[in-house]
Amino acid sequence: MISINVNGQKRPVDVEPDTPLLWVLRDNLGITSVKYTCGIAECGICTVLIDGEAQRSCVVSVGEVLESEITTVEGLPANHPVKVAWIEKQVPQCGYCQPGIMLQTVDLLARMPNPTEEQINDEMDNVICRCGSHPKIKEAIRFAAEMTARQGG
Ligand code: FES
Numbered sequence: 001m002i003s004i005n006v007n008g009q010k011r012p013v014d015v016e017p018d019t020p021l022l023w024v025l026r027d028n029l030g031i032t033s034v035k036y037t038c039g040i041a042e043c044g045i046c047t048v049l050i051d052g053e054a055q056r057s058c059v060v061s062v063g064e065v066l067e068s069e070i071t072t073v074e075g076l077p078a079n080h081p082v083k084v085a086w087i088e089k090q091v092p093q094c095g096y097c098q099p100g101i102m103l104q105t106v107d108l109l110a111r112m113p114n115p116t117e118e119q120i121n122d123e124m125d126n127v128i129c130r131c132g133s134h135p136k137i138k139e140a141i142r143f144a145a146e147m148t149a150r151q152g153g
């Protein structure tokens with residue numbers, strides 16, 4: 001039995017250390033906001049935060065993150081600027097890609113609090129929304145950045 005730290009809680013899981021984190025989160029812990037799509041680090045839909053950094057959980061083994069803090073979208077408080085912005089701008093269509101893209105945004109704004117349109121395009125270019133919600137995603141990223149700035153960072 002090994003344990004991982006997810007959303008502030010230590011969670012024991014009975015898996016082999018080389019099991020992909022994606023499957024442990026979904027199948028062992030029931031955190032189904034973390035979605036599977038390509039399984040080869042191409043789409044970004046399975047993104048979680050590992051020690052605050054956006055990473056693709058389909059290609060991270062659970063054994064690599066035993067000492068890390070893993071955050072899924074459930075771990076963001078309801079008043080987190082990214083959650084508020086996503087609701088305010090009504091971003092999701094089917095919603096499938098959104099948890100991963102929201103976490104990618106948290107990472108983006110931590111590194112670039114006031115991203116230019118070009119920087120947003122570059123960062124979001126490699127996350128795939130098959131519903132085509134990218135225009136709304138960009139609006140929401142701007143809104144979250146402005147909200148964060150108003151709150152003093
Ligand atoms: S499912 Fe992990 S990047 Fe596509």
Ligand code: FES
Nearest residue numbers: 094095129130131
């Ligand atoms: S909202 Fe449907 S895949 Fe992005």
